Amino acid sequence: MKNHTSFFIITFLWSWGAWSVPIVSGWPVTHPAAMLLYIVGGIAPSSTGIILAKLKGDSYWRSFLKRSIDIRLITKKFFIFIFTIIPATTITGLLLYVVFTGEWPGLDSFIKYINNPSHIVLLAVFMLFFGPIPEELGWRGYALDHLEKEYSHFNASILLGFFWMMWHLPLFLIKGTYQYNLFLTSPYLMFDFMIQFYPLSIMMDWVYHNTNRSIASGVLFHFCINFFGEFLDIPDATKYYRTLVQIIIAAIILYSWWKKERYNGTNKKAGEQSPALK
Numbered sequence: 001m002k003n004h005t006s007f008f009i010i011t012f013l014w015s016w017g018a019w020s021v022p023i024v025s026g027w028p029v030t031h032p033a034a035m036l037l038y039i040v041g042g043i044a045p046s047s048t049g050i051i052l053a054k055l056k057g058d059s060y061w062r063s064f065l066k067r068s069i070d071i072r073l074i075t076k077k078f079f080i081f082i083f084t085i086i087p088a089t090t091i092t093g094l095l096l097y098v099v100f101t102g103e104w105p106g107l108d109s110f111i112k113y114i115n116n117p118s119h120i121v122l123l124a125v126f127m128l129f130f131g132p133i134p135e136e137l138g139w140r141g142y143a144l145d146h147l148e149k150e151y152s153h154f155n156a157s158i159l160l161g162f163f164w165m166m167w168h169l170p171l172f173l174i175k176g177t178y179q180y181n182l183f184l185t186s187p188y189l190m191f192d193f194m195i196q197f198y199p200l201s202i203m204m205d206w207v208y209h210n211t212n213r214s215i216a217s218g219v220l221f222h223f224c225i226n227f228f229g230e231f232l233d234i235p236d237a238t239k240y241y242r243t244l245v246q247i248i249i250a251a252i253i254l255y256s257w258w259k260k261e262r263y264n265g266t267n268k269k270a271g272e273q274s275p276a277l278k
Helices: 003-025 032-042 044-055 058-069 076-101 108-115 117-129 132-147 153-167 169-173 178-185 187-195 197-209 215-232 236-269
Strands: none
Touching: 003 032, 003 044, 003 132, 003 153, 003 169, 032 044, 044 058, 044 132, 058 132, 058 215, 076 197, 076 215, 076 236, 108 117, 108 215, 117 132, 117 215, 132 153, 132 197, 132 215, 153 169, 153 197, 153 236, 169 178, 178 187, 187 197, 187 236, 197 215, 197 236
């Protein structure tokens, strides 16, 4: 069985198995047992990635650990990109909403945190351990690494975005989760939430390949998605514009990959040395 196939099977069985209990029982996520199972399911991607990476031997394990904790692999330019792209796309989406509707929506969450700076620190700590660390050592740490041994950047990004998206599906059925409340508000918001995994996956994978396959870059990028999503918490009606902006950025990255893959293919036919994809 292929390495990435094993990862996805174990991760999905682990997470979906844990989350199926509160779904079948009807427990809300605030129920103690449901919360425990919610957490157990949530740590599956990174836990599976760590286990499989360890099983691959000392050499791969040392590389895995280094790429997970050594932030020196991330250059200054990509640190800036990681920490600015999410607020930038969010604010751009907000401004597009204003331009097209003539309305300026309230930013209640942003105002609340600005008025309580200590809460920003607590939010940052919570968001680091709620998603990025439990997930990214699996998605970007193990799965992407092995997907790209068989697929191009383009296909690996799309495949990982698909599995990352599908992994979240049961959460729409657990009462009280963000996903459940999103679906109750509007099925269009659910669709927007699911589509967003594709452009985000592409941007994260682009950063990954420009930071020496840094797993830490995925953790930090995922942190920014969660942190700024809560910190800014733009109104629902503006989220579609944010996703559109992210899709445009992802399309530019995909186009650059396509051009380089085409260039590499031409060089190989001509017997030339082709440059590494970036």
